[in-house]
Amino acid sequence: MTLTPTSLPGVGLSRVSSAGGTPQILTTPDPASQEFSHRWPQALPGGKAVLYTGGSSFNYENASLVVHTLEGDTRKVLHRGGYHGRYLPSGHLVFVHEGTLFAAPFDLDRLELTGQPVPALAGVSANPNPGGAQFAFSRDGTLVYQRGDSPDFAVPIQWMDREGKLQPLRAAPGVYYNIQFSPDGQRLSLDILEGKNLDVWVYEWGRDTLSRLTFDPGQDRQPVWTPDGQRIAFSSVRADQATLSLYWQRATGRARRSA
Numbered sequence: 395m396t397l398t399p400t401s402l403p404g405v406g407l408s409r410v411s412s413a414g415g416t417p418q419i420l421t422t423p424d425p426a427s428q429e430f431s432h433r434w435p436q437a438l439p440g441g442k443a444v445l446y447t448g449g450s451s452f453n454y455e456n457a458s459l460v461v462h463t464l465e466g467d468t469r470k471v472l473h474r475g476g477y478h479g480r481y482l483p484s485g486h487l488v489f490v491h492e493g494t495l496f497a498a499p500f501d502l503d504r505l506e507l508t509g510q511p512v513p514a515l516a517g518v519s520a521n522p523n524p525g526g527a528q529f530a531f532s533r534d535g536t537l538v539y540q541r542g543d544s545p546d547f548a549v550p551i552q553w554m555d556r557e558g559k560l561q562p563l564r565a566a567p568g569v570y571y572n573i574q575f576s577p578d579g580q581r582l583s584l585d586i587l588e589g590k591n592l593d594v595w596v597y598e599w600g601r602d603t604l605s606r607l608t609f610d611p612g613q614d615r616q617p618v619w620t621p622d623g624q625r626i627a628f629s630s631v632r633a634d635q636a637t638l639s640l641y642w643q644r645a646t647g648r649a650r651r652s653a
Contacts, residue, residue: 406432407446407462410640412620420444421462421469432460433525434478443505445487447525454525459489461505472507474499477525483533487511490520490527494541516552517542532579538563540570549639550595551582558638563599572616576623581645583607583617583626594628596645607645614641 406421423429427450435446442464448471449457459479462469472479476489476496476587487500487507495518498511519542529539538553538623548567554560569587576583582597594607594617608614612632619626627642 407435407444409464420464421446423448425630436480438481438505439483439502442495445472445479445481446629448478449477449525453522455491455522456474457525459487462503470505470566472500472505473511475520476511480521480529480531482531482535484535488514488529488531490518490529493520495527495529515539519549528573530573530575530582532575533577534579536575536579538573538575538582540573543569564597564602574617574619576619577621578623581623583619585615585617594626596626606648 396422406419406423408417409420410417414614421432423431429448430450432446432448435444437460438442444464446462447457448458454477458471458472458476459473460469472487473489475646476491479487479489481500481502483488485500485502486495486497488495493516494510494513495566497514497516498577499509499575500506500508505523515537518527518529520554525622529537532538535556536553538551540551548569550562550567551570551573552560553563567632571585571587580598580600582599584595584597585592586595588651589613590614592615593609594614596605596607597603607626608628610630610632614628614630614632617626617628625642625644627640629638630641631638
């Protein structure tokens with residue numbers, strides 16, 4: 395199953411089989427709650443529920459972190475006042491509010507927080523307008539993020555281990571977006587803006603090698619690894635320069651439209 399977000403107001407999330415096919419509506423914003431859109435989904439371990447951000451305006455500082463079950467088709471608001479929520483293998487839910495990364499213990503079986511959110515890291519690059527943030531975690535708990543206090547868009551990528559030690563992961567500055575660890579933790583997928591073109595790249599940090607994955611003049615963005623680490627899915631308007639579609643390809647291969 396693949397989840398697809400949309401930035402259009404009044405539209406929620408859709409899902410499509412990993413083998414391709416026709417997308418099906420998964421969530422619909424509630425007009426009674428003045429919801430604007432559902433975005434930044436994450437399929438939770440076990441494949442039974444999805445975590446997403448639900449907001450009521452163009453500013454997501456006070457958005458809701460929501461979990462939606464796939465079988466029962468029910469939703470539960472976990473927290474109000476944050477965005478870009480992510481579940482970590484350590485059993486925590488993290489999210490951003492006013493440039494600070496917060497963390498709270500999360501029960502995956504009961505799908506609820508078991509403690510109050512506490513500040514974990516300040517100065518994370520984030521944008522409350524679309525509700526996105528520039529951070530990712532590996533399976534062993536290592537955090538990689540982009541600093542939010544730089545006066546320029548071009549900044550290095552930094553990471554912090556579980557002991558809190560901070561060091562550059564890629565010292566060369568760049569306009570990096572949507573950083574994601576590969577399942578084995580040895581590579582990163584990310585968007586890089588060069589001029590006016592946005593493409594998907596793969597960075598192998600152990601060897602400090604950066605490989606461009608997409609070359610189409612259309613904007614390719616928001617890469618996500620498949621669980622086996624062999625493919626990367628991403629969104630693009632390359633088909634007709636107007637319709638946002640979902641593509642996937644091998645980490646070194648040619649893109650294929652999934653639906």
